[in-house]
Amino acid sequence: MSEPHDYDVLIVGAGFAGVHQLLNIRKLGLTVKVLEIGEDLAGTWLWNRYPGAEFFIHRLQFGARVDSPSPFYQFSDPELWQDWTYTEKYPDWREIQAYFRYVNDKFDVKRDVVFHSRVASAHWNDLVDRWTVTTEDGRVFRAQFLSLCTGIGSKHHIPIFKGIDTFQGDVYHSARWPEKYDFKDKRAGIIGTGATAIQIIQEIAPHVAHLTVFQRTPNLALPIRQQSISAEAEEKLKKDLYPVFFRRRGQTFSGFDYDIDPKSVPDTTPEERLLAFEEKWEKGGLHFWVGSYADLFMNQEANDEAYAFWREKVRERIPDPELQEKLAPMQAPHPWGVRRPSLEQRYFEVYSQPNVTLVDVNKAAIEEIVPNGLRTSDGTVHELDILVFATGFDMITGGITSIDIRGQDGLSIKEKWANGVKSYLGLASATYPNMFWIYGPQSPAGLSNGPSSIEMTSEWIINCINYLKQNKFSSIVPIEEAQLAYSEHVDQLGAAALWFKAKNSWYMGSNIEGKKVQMLQFPGGLPAYAKLCNDSATDSYDGFHLKCSI
Template sequence: MSEVQEFDAIIVGAGFAGVHQLIQFRKLGLKVRLLEAGGGLGGTWYWNTYPGARVDSENPIYQFSDPELYKDWNYTEKFPGWREIQQYFEYVDKKLDLSRDVSYNSRVVSAVWDDTTDRWTLTTEAGDVYRVQWLSLCTGIGSKYYIPPYKGLDSFKGEVHHTSRWPTDYDLKGKKVGVIGTGSTGVQFIQEIAPVVEHLTVFQRTPNLSLPMKQTKLDLEEQKKLKEYLYPIQFGRRNQTFSGYLHDLDMKPTLEATLEERVLNYEDKWEKGGFHFWIGSYGDIFFNQDANDVAYAFWRDKTRARINDPEMKDKLAPMKSPHPFGVKRPSLEQNYFEVYNQPNVALVDVNKTPISEITPDGIKTSDGTEHKLDVLVFATGFDMVTGGITSIDIRGQDGVPIKEKWVNGVRSYLGLGSATYPNMFWIYGPQSPAAFSNGPSTIEFTSEWIADCIKHCRENKISHIVPSKEAQDAWSEQLQQIASMGLWMGAKHSWYMGSNIEGKKVEILQFPGGVPAYYKAISDSVAKGYEGWTLKQATA
């Protein structure tokens, strides 16, 4: 075993959350180390470099709100792609010299708490050992990719790739490609490669109720003007809207609007693009089925008009919604539905003809058809929200791994920490708003909350802080109660509910009450003397 390295704090993960946490911990004067499994900053944008990968949050709010950072940075597109986001992280790194406090290619495999010393001992895959007082998990919601255990996968003679581990400069031109999965990644990937491959076969379980991105180029001079006045207003507005975006839900009930009012509202949101039609329109689509049906009918008719073949219309935009609209995060597309008008693109509905096995030459479905392929691509997503944490062997005061404790359901307090795991926090993870919000919006104030908590403990000679079981049970129950009032369970296969992973507990994994309510909850705990937390005074 290597020599133990002593730090005040360890951060795991170098995406937006990990970088912001590193900045905050530096301000506290902590001796800190950030451990990153990859070879660079960026988190999900380090790993997800497949053709078409781009963010679905529009700028300027998909960046840090620090004027010292945004004043010299300009994106070229409203929805930047992975290359430009990587360039942004390189810019931030150079500006703040972050890498001097980062250990790259350092995957954490275990974290064990010692209650006698109030310290965590972390071990990496390479055998490096760290002992720290504070542990911040910034592993994100999509760090553990998932490939279903298909029969015969090892027999396939062609190439197999998961989108989150895409090979550099890989060319699909002229190849017969099969794509399993039509989530957000699948939509982006499919629309990008369809024009260049010889033939594309898409295997779809659930139609993606994608919305038009309405991508635009950004003007440099206009951005400079906005920074002088509007950027601070826009960044301040993020914490006031339900989802942390600049647009907000309309609380007027859908069916109280006249037909004319409703259609004009929908048309306006549709033309604005992005998530405006989803989380910038009538808010009762999340809990009123009749309202949801009206929204789906508008989406359906808009989408079917773009598809030529009647059978393809029914596969991609069926007359009856496959699940309530909006209870699965929609993808943003640019020409996804037009792709299926191409003669070289086929769509297989695996509900009607399931995949029976992977053969040496391709994929065989239950009707006996063998789809010949050169390349098989899994756009099958991740063990979302919890996978990044449960993939680490984390043992707290009772020595029980957190993965075992969460088998029957996630338990946390405020989506920040869990009982019996002192001095351990996470950002943008289980039971926080996470993907119900724009990432940087909730990441920043959560990161600041954790830094302020550590500052409070240091100033008041508190050696550890941990959620009480009663507080965590109450918070977890509150989440499920909020979810039960909505239509979330209407989606059979949803990573929002954990139901995309076989055997995983089906439950709401993120806080569905909105960003302002979450911000108030974590702020109220502090105002009441860290209510719900147990604080241990340090011995002399």
């Protein structure tokens, strides 16, 4: 074990949250270091790079990309956005990695990042008010403050399947994609139909000999309306609207420039609703989700109307009646919008190709993986050369609980959360002093645009650390009663809406067997969340216990 390295702040993760923390902690004049498991910056976009850029329609790719429009998927610092221009409305992983290289060139981010550093443990010492952080390879770091910027999707998940070790072809999870892979003339199988699966399916379907998709739940995806961006148009936006965009995002439910319509469906006429739905649909992206009527999340009848509109739009694109029922069933598989909608460009058309088969695993379950493919419960062996697990992540909590984090009482946070997450303000937890997380449990997280939510929380934490330093406090930790009240508030908000009606939803943790089913995100929107956090800070960090330096 190495000699400890001492810092004011240690940050785990070098994605958007970690880099924002680093750059702003530097401005306080504090010592800081980032520990990053990967070999470069970019966080989730370092790992999620599926698949190769072989398939183009109108010169636009379908591989791993964001579902937020480009002005909102970057830092709000004018020093950065004034000189950076994405080439597509919804950038892919290559452009996001290029963006992080650009940020590094501007601010020399990497001088304070230790790469190839998987954090194994973080233990608090109450006698000296310091965290001791150890990496898997035995390096030791100490810091007064620990900032967990592990994101919501850093721990990928592969369900247990009988015979998985016997498969003689290639096996990949979408989050651990190889640098290059040639699908040409291969028989490919994809388990899962979430956001990553949709992007992979659209990309590889024209190239494989055959594609078999194993679907549990139909994906209620929305049209992306992807388009190229001209440098001229972007410069005009920067001049006139970018400052407005960055101010506006903190005023809307999900951190975009548009917001949920406060009208309720019963207060509108059928004609008004139809025109409103059509408008949101044509705009594409997430407009039909977090730009539509608020009571779609609360009222089942209103929700049914939105689903019926979606269903008919999708069925128009699927000629085969059997496929229509598999992909856009008459009976909704769950309330519309209680799982984050994926974005697609030609996903539903793919299934009309003669080389594509859709298997409903509710009717023909995956029974066993065999050397030459996969056998389902109806006795069919689907012969495969490559098997792709698009089976998602231990979302929201997995990145945190995979670290052995122990606080004042010596219990690990994984043990603490075994019966459900409890936090204060979705950024800290009782008995874990001077530890914060960004874009994690009981924050707006997956209900918001990432950078919008990240910057707001990151700035709160930076201001808190500065306050503690300026006022000579050595530690801050949530009070149990305040934590319980906040966690109950999140539960109540979740129970008042339709979220619990979705099975296998990562919003609720139900996609991971044995995980406590609960509302893992703050569902009240960014403005309401910001008010709770800011009210605490304004009231001398109400709900926290602050310890004076000796």
